[in-house]
Amino acid sequence: MFESAELGHKLSKAEYAEIEPVLRTELLETQLDLLDKKDFAAVVLINGIDGAGRGETVNLLNEWMDPRHIEVHAFDRPTDEERERPFLWRFWRALPPRGKIGILFNNWYSEPLGDRAFGRIKKARLDQRLSEFNRFEAMLAAEGVVLVKFWFHLSRDGQKKRLKALEANPATRWRVRASDRLVYDHYDRYRATAEHVLRRTSTAHSPWVIVDGSDPQYRAVFVGRTLLHRLQAHLEHVRKGYRARLVSAPLVAAADRRTLLNALALDQPMERKAYEAQREALQGRLSLALRRRGFTQRSLVLVFEGMDAAGKGGAIRRVTQALDTRQYHVIPIAAPSDEERAQPYLWRFWRRLPRRGRVAIFDRSWYGRVLVERVEGFCTEADWMRAYAEINDFEDQLVSHGALVVKFWLSISADEQLRRFKAREEAAFKRYKITPDDWRNREKWPLYEPAVCDMIDRTSTENAPWTLVEADNKYFARLKILRTIVETVERSLKA
Template sequence: MFESAELGHRLSKADYDEIEPQLRTDLLNAQFELLENKGFATVILINGIDGAGRGETVNLLNEWMDPRHIEVHAFDKPTDEERERPFLWRFWRALPAKGKIGILFGNWYSDPIGDRAFGRIKKAHLDQRLSDLNRFEAMLAAEGVLLIKFWFHLSRQGQKKRLKALEANPDTRWRVREADWLFYEEYDRYRAVAEHVLRRTSTGIAPWVIVDGTDPQYRAAQVGNTLLEGLRRKIEQVNKGYRARLTAAPLARAVDERNLLNALVLNQPMEKKDYESQLEKLQGRLAMAMRSEAFAKRSLVLVFEGMDAAGKGGAIRRVTQALDTRQYQVSPIAAPSDEERAQPYLWRFWRRLPRRGKVTIFDRSWYGRVLVERVEGFCSEADWMRAYTEINDFEDQLVSAGAIVLKFWLSVSDEEQLRRFKAREEAAFKRYKITPDDWRNREKWPLYEPAVCDMIDRTSTENAVWTLVEADNKYYARVKILRVLVDKLELALNK
């Protein structure tokens, strides 16, 4: 894969001086067209061999274009806060908004390549990580992100020559560290791993561009032209209204119309006295589990979804009553803000993930993509169809990072929902809970029901199982949620 980059490509100073002014002008024009239409974000990954000109190229792009609209992120070893979240968390947070260009130096490829090259992980672990990265990049592309991946390459001899030249110049000697020579000694092993990684992750939607780092002028022209071509092509697609086409097979429907929701017996018996007795015991168990040393090494993510007036808020309050207020955060999810619309749809949830020893409770969640956005037509069929896999990947990443993920769907009957709606309208202190949208959504329940069933079928996984809650009786619903929560939490902490 690297052979063509070792040919020693050259560009004379005269040729470079001739093309550089027009290239700079064209890049700047493309950048401002991107900024004006805000149709997509651009993410540039900078990877490669030490001494191949990565840093110089980043500085050059900032010089050629308007640096106010370029966000450069250089990643070093993860902080304690970053280690307590999924591997991709710190990169998720660095993604640029639509209209912006983000340059990620030392990105999601650096650690996997280095860890494998120096024997810290096995090949199977590396390949699993690469599969995860391919799916992540596919999601970014489907969300409209222009992803350009540069690998700056030098031959072993070329790297040695470069390091010696830097050391020989008093003005650049400081740039050569002992670690650079140690890396040079491991060049062959690093190159073999890098070649494997690039082959596994150079895809149709996010191919690698190999940049010959031998000649600074050729390198600059290659990177500039690649970026310009990518920007122009993407801007043209956005201006023409290009959208991804749906290729998935249609979702099956039960012939007898029996499904996960209409098979529930929603009015489960429980008296108030029994409820109060069980509530106190379950909240006590929950409090003890959350104070344990085992939980200090984990985190808890609770997802509450359900029909309007199904009792999500009341159930959440019974959970938080058992928790230290410093330990949890409740995140009620409404329509996305302008800032959130400028990012991939999962971005606003990535930002709210808890650290170890903490809890985040989502009152509605990322499942809006396959529920309200699907039913209301806020996203295309291609968008919500691919979201099932993206959500499963996201939740798997949470679990792999030590999170315990529990998801609850609360259902009420048509008659009970109507009774609660009317009660809310009649009680002055509950009127804020009922809106015209609630009545409109009630009329659309025949459309929501199959969407909910598809959601449960496709996202109830071994790592994040859905719990269906019969919620006509609020006492029963609250106790069931607490019991499932406590049982699964204790089981996870005792492993």
């Protein structure tokens, strides 16, 4: 795969002097066009052999274009805060908004590639990571991100020559680190691992581009032209209204019309006196469980979804009563802000993930894409259909990192919802809870019900199952929620 990059490509100074002013002008004009239209973001990944000119090329791109609209992130070993979140968390936070270019130096490929090359992980673990990256990048592409992946390559002799030249000059000696020498000493193993990584992750939507790093002038022109052509091609697609045609397989309802929701017995009995006694006991167990030392290596992510007036807020308050206020954060999810609309859909949820030992409570969540956005037509059918797999990937990454993901759907009958709506209108201190949107959403009940059933069916996994809560009786619903959380936490601590 690297053979063509070892041919010794070169440009003379005269050729470079002729090409460079035209290329940088076109790059700057294209960057400003991207900034003006804000139709998509561009993410440039910089990886490769030490000494192949990665840093010099990034500096040159900043010089050729407007650096105010380029976000450069150079990743080193993760900090303590980053280790307390899933692996991709710090890269999600670095994604640029629409209209801007993000350059990620030593990105998600660097750590697993080095770990495998130097024997710290097995090949199966590397391949698992690469599959995760392919799905992640496919999601970015589907969200409109242009991903340009550069691998800067040098032959072993070329790297040796480059390192010697740097070390010989007192002004550049500082650039040679111990890790550079380590890669050189194990060049063949590192190259073989890199070939495997690039072969497994070079896809139609985000192919790898191999850059010959032996000649700085050729390298600069090649990278600049590649980035220019990718941006121009995508801008042209947007201008023409082009969108890849995605066909979704139809979701077919059960022939007998029996569903997960209409099979529930919603009016479960529970008296107030019995409720208060059990609630107190469950809250005590939850508080003690979250104070145990084992929970410091975990985090808890609670997801509350349900029809309007199903009792999500009341249930959340009964949970938080058992928690230390320093330990949890309640995150109400409404319509996305302008900042959030400029990013891939899951971005705003990734940035709110809790550290180890903490609790994040989502009052509505990432499931909005397959519920309200599906029903209201805020996204295409292809978008919400692919969201099921993207959400499952997201939650798998949380669980793999030690998070406990507990998801509740609070289900009420249409008659009980109507009773609660009227009660809210009649009580002055509850009127803020009822809005015209609540009445409008009620009219779309027949559309929401199949959407909820599809959501539960397609995203209730062994790692993050849904708990269906019969919520016509608030006392019963609150106890079921508390009990589910307590048992999940206690079971994880025993394991």
